[in-house]
Amino acid sequence: MRVINDLAELEQAGLRHVVAALGNFDGVHLGHRELIKAAVTRAEQSGGLSAVVTFVPHPMKVLAPEKFPKLLTTLPQRLRHFEALGVDVAILLPFTLELAMLSPAEFVRRILREKLDTVHVYVGFNYSFGSGAKGGPDELVGLGEEMGFGVSVIEPRRVDDVIVSSTLIRGALERGDIDEAEKFLGYWPSVPGMVVQGDRRGRTIGYPTANVEPPEDLLIPARGVYAAWVSVSKDSLYPAMVNIGAKPTFKAWSEDVIEAHIFDFDRDIYGQTVEVFFRRHLRDERKFANVGDLLRQLKNDQITSYNILKNDNIPEFKHNKQIL
Amino acid sequence: MGAPVTDPRHAEMEDLAKRITGLCLSPEFTNLRRELEQLYRNSGSNRSARQAFQDALYTLMVQEEIDRYKAKLLE
Structure with missing residues (x-):
């Protein structure tokens, strides 16, 4: 083109x-x-x-x-x-x-x-x-x-008797309703961004994340945890779970940060542009009393994500592998 | 009678062994290990017991580090 x-x-x-x-x-x-x-x-x-x-x-x-x-x-x-x-x-x-x-x-x-x-x-x-x-x-x-x-x-x-419009899709994404957004878009909603240095919190408990900085003008889905695919280079998709949350900031407004934990992935991708394809909202963002509670939740999120993503028929995804 | 031990690593290792023992005997460890083992078994893992033990121990060690850091900040 x-x-x-x-x-x-x-x-x-x-x-x-x-x-x-x-x-x-x-x-x-x-x-x-x-x-x-x-x-x-x-x-x-x-x-x-x-x-x-x-x-x-x-x-x-x-x-x-x-x-x-x-x-x-x-x-x-x-x-x-x-x-x-x-x-x-x-x-x-x-x-x-x-x-x-x-x-x-x-x-x-x-x-x-x-x-x-x-x-x-x-x-x-x-x-x-x-x-x-x-x-x-x-x-x-x-x-x-x-x-x-x-x-x-x-x-x-x-x-479903509703006129498809960008406004409607925006509303769905703002609620974290990925299914509804996909229904009107005709494809998985996605956010591209550069992988930047994060605070490395997830790394300490075995959940390293790629911190994705989205373009300023782009709508980011509601805060929470999602099952997602991450495209690292043009032709490869990796299964992941993604957290969208408030980024600690000195600015008057709060910015959202996208943290993607890509399963079985240990490459250094700082500075690379990736794209996160959202598949399902799993739960809202929440704080945990201790690391044990966080780990329990992350393991459950990981299993749920796998079970959602395995139905997507992505050739690279190995269905018979160990989930955890 | 053996020779006196002067290597500082000995004290460090003894301290680490004490910490791990304390963590492994805590009810928090037992609960977390059990829950993780169940979760791993249900997800089809063939090394659920070992992985759960390791993850629970590691997590509580991280928690201990965080608690120690917070306490230091309050000093």
């Missing part, structure tokens, strides 16, 4: 016969996936190029930073999903105030017509564009007729 990072690069690229999927696609959830797949299919059938056109950073971060929600996915995660869906080109438009000032008609003319040879556009039912987000799907359909491209508006995707 080709990635285009600005308007100049887009102009130079000279893309022809583009079928574009427009949106922010935070989370790349089931609704987004349906929309993007429709664009990819149409491009394949018509011999054109499928493109996702999205803004970086998220427009809300520029226009209303105080209302900007934590994100469900980082940009590299979104790009990975786009590629997996078969997208040919990801066009990342830098969201500047200048771009924000364009009227809906100007946006369509300057971006979709002049910079891209757009033949068809796919948007979600709640898509908005142009200055003050004044343009909606109906307006885009009208502008498409005027400027010679087709527009398809994708209806909301429902799961």
Whole structure:
């Protein structure tokens, strides 16, 4: 998949016969996936190029930073999903105030017509564009007729009679409801981050942890203990149990820290980027009166995690091994 | 009569043996060892007794270190 990072690069690229999927696609959830797949299919059938056109950073971060929600996915995660869906080109438009000032008609003319040879556009039912987000799907359909491209508006995707939305998924993760988040995302929610030096508390009782520092803007699931998979290098997944808890800090607000105990793993991975794929919330965070109580709980968490993870059919996972 | 022992390691080892004996005879150790052994056996471990003994002892040694450190801070 080709990635285009600005308007100049887009102009130079000279893309022809583009079928574009427009949106922010935070989370790349089931609704987004349906929309993007429709664009990819149409491009394949018509011999054109499928493109996702999205803004970086998220427009809300520029226009209303105080209302900007934590994100469900980082940009590299979104790009990975786009590629997996078969997208040919990801066009990342830098969201500047200048771009924000364009009227809906100007946006369509300057971006979709002049910079891209757009033949068809796919948007979600709640898509908005142009200055003050004044343009909606109906307006885009009208502008498409005027400027010679087709527009398809994708209806909301429902799961169990509920409309799939990023807000809904955010709520599920904030409650630690991984099953619900997965149901609407269509994949395991995950958090990437760099492994940093921790306080090495777990090491003393045989539970060394990789302390994962997540990106600042990313939503972290609720505090507690989780069964999870950890991807250390691109193609390997390791079974793990993960604690999300408050990090002792001198700052006024409390930051969360992700501590992953990877089973049967003794490699030094400080400074490496890993990704934690959450599978199930096991219990809330709690304090223990003594080390014995902590050990009892950790052993139970480990058994529970194994029993959950063994059903995931990950080839590297050896089902017949000793759990403890 | 043997020669007098002057090696300081002897005293250290004797002290360690006393600490381990004290820990192993404590009800806390017995309870933790039993619970862990049961847990390990249920999870299919074929060395549950040995592993439980070792983990319980190690855990109580860590706890002792923590208690000692806390007491030192309060001094």
